[in-house]
Amino acid sequence: MAETAAPPAHPDERLVRVGPLARLLTRPDIGAFVGALGVYLAFGYFARGVDWLGDPGIAANWTDQAAQYGIVAVPVALLMIGGEFDLSAGVMIGSSGLLLGYLTTHADMNIWPAILLVLLFGLAIGFINGYTVVRTKLPSFIVTLATFFVLQGVNAAGTLKLTGQTAIQNIDSASGFDSARRFFASDVTTYGFKVKVIWWIGITIVGAWLLAKSRFGNWIYSAGGEPNSARNVGVPVARTKITLFMMTSGIAALMGIIEALELRSMQSKEGIGLEFIFIICAVVGGCLLTGGFGSVIGTFFGAAMLGMVQLGIVDAQWDSNWTYTFQGAILFAAVLLNTAIRARMRRAR
């Protein structure tokens, strides 16, 4: 039986041979890694005023910035692979930080139960996003855009009413602040590497493991790539998507907590605009806008790349307004590259 089904001795001549190098380059994470390495070396040249390549203090700076992007970019990438967007991921950072500030400075809570409440708040917003998308079948682009604007208004008006200012100050007056800060927002080494960077790496590892090794990861791929087929064979597509939205908002809330602890105060406009940065990281990491394809490891390198650009432009003593232009150029290059790679993969088959 097994003999009759064995593959034919000579392979199908219709199949094009793909070399190992070409095969390697079609992997989204490798592309992002090569890009990040290129940006790193480029600033080694342009930022000659400082020891860009060798100084750990400088690496501490850009990894801090990259972690700021990369932590939330992980669930945003998973969500994109699952076929959905979350435009409210940026503003959620502000909402969560402000809520933490309110609970500790105005409701006089200890910081730890306040942190727990903020995380639950994040999960709840994510559930609302996900449930609305699944039930109404509206594009998540629209649903989360609405959430974005609603929260933006709440952040600004709420903060003003509460404090008469545009920020909540003195979060460090909360009891338990120091222990929480050590856990979420301290420096790790003498060079000033932030504990945030460990969170970034840890969340990336968990995200990558989930995607590659777990049933949930398999469901993410099929929910994004072939939702109808997935639903018909019994994959819980709705539950998968709602979980992804909750992960995104929940981790955005974690980011808000980290920032509030680090800065000891929270601006009402915090986080706005970051939602697009997260999406850029995910796209650089190989995530397709149509879902069903992408990489968490690639997203990690996407965040690293954007962090380096942000700090490298300063260290090269260029006008920092160029940062946006660079981000745009990186996004465009990544999309072109992804499209080319996909076309190549299809041809290779």
Add this chain to the structure above:
Amino acid sequence: MAELKPLVQLDRVRKEFGAVVALEEVTLDVYPGEIVALVGDNGAGKSTLVKLIAGVHQPTSGQIVLDGEPVRLSSPSESQRHGIEVVYQDLALANSQPVYMNMFLGRELVRGPLRQLDRPRMAQETRQLLDELDIRIDSPRQTIRDLSGGQRQGVAIGRAVHWAQRLVLMDEPTAALGVQETKRVEEIILRMRDRGRAIVIVSHSLDQVFRISDRICVLRRGRQVGIRATPEVDADEIVSMITGLR
């Protein structure tokens, strides 16, 4: 044969979509080891009936009875839990995933305390199943996109056979296939019947219906026109039942 109990019973099942009656009062018993063909013109309600049993839609009135117990099949996974599998017209395959993953999609095997995907075991069990059913695919690790139409059909049917404890529903399983591939798929269907599963097959090809079915259930514009034992009718009678013309 009298002691055989029906695996699936439809009892005066009716389905309305808003003001449209898609299906009125269908009653049908399906027994183990038999193939029931569902025939009728476009819009006769065949696909609606399939979707009711598959758990995609729920009947407006009437009930679906399994082992003498009325059940509510509220979702595809609910139907699957009752041992009912569907081979959809569009096959419901994840084209970018390997064959073995399609076999187990939604019911992946896991191992270890972290419950990670057991890819080697899924691939191995898939290989076994493909060999048993004589579905010719080089490797269970091939991507669906790389397969021919007949091979894809084989994967979809193999998946149904693997999981169905009770009933396999097939919506036009050979509509997109050539002569050779159709023959092979029909052989697989007959082997499945010999394993004691009940099979309901929707087909437009009367030749095929007469080749493989045991009974024929005819629908016309949502109404059940009649059920005939295949050896006791000829094609002319079935055609006149389908069209309503004498």
